[in-house]
Amino acid sequence: MKIGTRILHTGNEVDPATGAVSLPIYNAATFQQAGVDGFGPYDYSRSGNPTREALEAIIASLEGGVRGFAFSSGMAAISSILLLFSPGDHIVAGEDVYGGAYRVLTQLFNRLGIETTFVDFTDPETVRRAIRDNTKALYLESPSNPLLKITDLRVMAALAREKGLLSIIDNTFMTPYLQRPIEYGFDIVLHSATKYLGGHSDLLAGLAVAASAELGDRIKFIQNAFGAVLGPQDCWLLMRGIKTLKARMDMHQQGASRIAAWLQRRPEVKEVFFPGLPGHPGREIHERQADGPGGIVSFRLQTEEMTKRFLGQVRIPALAVSLGGVESIISYPVTMSHAAMHPDHRRRVGVTGDLVRLSVGIEDPDDLIADLDAALGQA
Ligand SMILES: Cc1ncc(COP(=O)(O)O)c(C=O)c1O
Known part of the structure; x- marks a missing residue:
């Protein structure tokens, strides 16, 4: 089976x-x-x-x-x-x-x-x-x-x-x-x-x-x-x-794939990290060993100030620690998931103030994109 x-x-x-x-x-x-x-x-x-x-x-x-x-x-x-x-x-x-x-x-x-x-x-x-x-x-x-x-x-x-x-x-x-x-x-x-x-x-x-x-x-x-x-x-x-893991993961990855591709086309976004994107380093290895890209998309905006303004404008995803829930969760790794890392270590590995991690929930991706679009517009 x-x-x-x-x-x-x-x-x-x-x-x-x-x-x-x-x-x-x-x-x-x-x-x-x-x-x-x-x-x-x-x-x-x-x-x-x-x-x-x-x-x-x-x-x-x-x-x-x-x-x-x-x-x-x-x-x-x-x-x-x-x-x-x-x-x-x-x-x-x-x-x-x-x-x-x-x-x-x-x-x-x-x-x-x-x-x-x-x-x-x-x-x-x-x-x-x-x-x-x-x-x-x-x-x-x-x-x-x-x-x-x-x-x-x-x-x-x-x-x-x-x-x-x-x-x-x-x-x-x-x-x-x-x-x-x-x-x-x-x-x-x-x-x-x-x-x-x-x-x-x-x-x-x-x-x-x-x-x-x-x-x-x-x-x-x-x-x-x-x-x-x-x-x-x-x-x-x-x-x-x-x-319900299969049903949820299928929806998480569908939404995440669309959002990652959409973010990549935005001028406010400097870099998108998602294993399903063409050009993601390690994509080939990932596709050999996993059955999908998952539901997490990380990305960098042009500046730290923009990133903070953007996070203040997002409406649908909860600004919160954690990931993997049916509701989208957006987080700021520097002060949330990776706050416990020594600042030098964070800088060395690229966890910097311009970085956002989005756990894409199972909402309609059209609404998530519209929300991210409005927040980027005000960033
Ligand atoms: C990849 C990963 N491992 C482990 C943990 C720790 O799990 P918990 O918060 O359930 O103690 C987290 C929590 O964010 C995580 O993201």
Whole structure:
């Protein structure tokens, strides 16, 4: 079955006890046991909850992994995975990853003795040169956030394997509907499910998928020991969101493709970043490894002043942090998603005051274009 069908039919979408096609929300914190020597399948919801397990099985199946994990936010998923590492370990990460991932690596895990080098993952030789004797993992996003740079997933997974490293990818921008990195050899896939998987800007959630049973056991230990699990109500909400993933992503990308092409023709716009545009560096690689360009368009206006005026005039998209909701969201990475990055680092990677990131929602693209047109006219 194709992924668009599997989103609705992974085999875990029906309640085995009753046949209900919407899985029940098991709000129980604890589970009565038959006796001190005979435990049932569940004992305590941090360790395992039937609603969470259904969601975890669904994401594992969609990503083509062996085991899934649900966390209380995307950052909880990322941080829990980083707990696989120990003092003295070194990670090579993409230089324009999400600002929160940069923050946790440079302000928290560094204090625990885990060092990170940030490099441009579009060039495999640069990544290879950054690997040291104590390097334990490659950590990346493709497309990256917010400049939508493309990394060759097959090449990175092979490099990680050659050097004995874990390959970890944040697949938030693509979702498994458009890109399944485990098929290219990745070990761990992460999501801020707050974004496209949830899809309605109404929940915070994170997911991780392990490609092997051995890694799955190690992550299961961390999930239970560290305890940043997703509650059953939010697990249900996320499963409900995932059901419409195909329909929403198809609309997001249709709208984004039109808007990116339209922005490119505007004199106020200096540069447009969208993997579906002819001439986007990495477009060929992206088309080989993903089934569509996604719904995020970033662009630069001629000046920072124009950019700020423009953002003050836009009416339909919410000026907000986040992305991937049914409603369009426009953001200013310098003070929002990437505020936690050191200003020098931001400048070096091109996250500057003229940059806008637009998460194209499922509104009628004609109305979005008319709104952007009016705002650009007043910028
Ligand atoms: C690509 C990416 N990864 C991770 C995160 C963090 O997820 P959360 O906000 O759910 O903790 C975000 C949030 O914006 C993101 O955009």
